[in-house]
Amino acid sequence: MSGNRSSAQRGIPTHPGRGWAQDGANTDDWLTSAAPDTGWATGPGSGTAFLHARPRATAGSRRALCLWLPTFELRLELVRTPELDSTSVALLSPGESTRRTIWQVSERAHEAGVRPGQLVSQAISLCTSLTLLEPDPAHYDAAVDTMLEVLTELTPVVEPAGRGRVFLGTDGLDRLFGAPTRQVERALSALFRVFPAPLVASTRAGMAPGKFGAWVAAASARCGAPVIVPEERLEAFFARCPVGALPVDPLVVQRLERLGIRTLGELRRLPEPSLVAQFGEDGRNALAWATARRIDPVRPWHRPRPIRTSLTFGMPVGTVETLHGALDRLAERALSRPSRRGRSVTGVRLGAHLEGGGSWFVETALREPTSDRERIAAPLRAKMAIAPPPRAVETLLLELTSFGAPSAQTGLFDRKSEGGRATAGTALKNGEVPSSLRDAIKELKLRLGHSPLFRVVEVDPWSRIPERRHALLNFDP
């Protein structure tokens, strides 16, 4: 990215929070700009909501390498639109329909006084030439996928922690790749293979025992100069580290700072019972990290394969009723996929590719596992009402992201499973497909490779343009 080159040429510091600011960043101090919010699962740009991963219960790798690309999403946008690189650019926060706020800002915008978290009106009044970009979560998630894929070739112990931040377990890599500096080089060269050089050049790398140490090392590193901390120097290395780096409740950090405790070195001088009395478990953990007694190993993350369905509209659709109808169709399709194997659904995500580029997503965890279309669609409709797609939708996507135990099994005495003869004459519920038709379609699919049947669906029944009102949709129950 030419922007980074130009930053370096202008001699602008590239420490986190100075050249590039991030939501919630303290831009005056090193490291605090990207302190994890509440744990390893969240972090700068907290993209873990889209990762759907759960750590496997394995010992993991004690030695960790942290690769961190601050303002990853904005940098991806600038790679995609290089002409914006030398201008004032800000990325809007995702998932808000009213009172949009700024999420990430470019160096120029930061110089003009634009800060993450500001309202759009405030930002524009500070910088009239500000270019605002809509977030494109699908694009960012695809980049994260690519990153994880390429790093997995290096080591199987890869643990993402938000978009743009990933931990690699490096235990045992010495024999394969040599000294730690060589290992960092290998990881970066792997990224260079799949990402444009300017994007990778902004990566900060840190290696230390445990994820906390690696993260602190990466956050204090400069681009192209990884920080590698051996175990015997870890405690001393933490002495100057601000308490904001601790992956504890931000309120705990605020209270520590109000009490005048600004670094981990100062925190270490406090007795453990006092910390526990004041902050509970967070206080105990904070002390354990500060004294390097707690080493969190990197654990390989397992990503369950989601079930994805999509529907492309002939013309971009902006009416909510049409999108609701399409959501129902998608939920039916997703639930009928054999890959669900009878499992109930606990997490769903609805997304869209928007007219004129960009994407939109809402996600929800279901209150209880279900395999009922309406129970899946209802919370998504509610989310859509709160944060609707900002533009007309070209393609609607539904993902069943997490699964629970198999839902109500088909009863042994379920008459519907006995075939068409048994169900003849019995009323079918709305949307239910008779098993005889289901069998016929199965046979046709075997012969043709796909279902040749269609059904008429309402697209935009009140449209003034007749060809927009109804459409044919593949019928594949």
Added chain:
Amino acid sequence: MKPPSRNPDHRPRLKPLGQPRAVDVRTDEHGEPVHVRLPGRTARRVAVVRERWRIDDEWWRQSISREYRIVVLDDGKVITLYEDLSEGTWFVQRA
């Protein structure tokens, strides 16, 4: 063994119904349809124009400007025609 799909790009896609079809229309000096030749048929005289309305929409995208007419042909058939005002072409559509 699963047979190969004959349509490798068999992605779910909505196929609009009621797509307009181009027709040959002869008009009088006022621009009103006089003769209509539907695809694959012989030309028919327009007996009466029963109803007409105009649509102007989607000016922010690719503007749609149509003048619709429900006409009765001399053989008694009732069809819906529209003139695309941006291109001056005629279409028949099931409205």
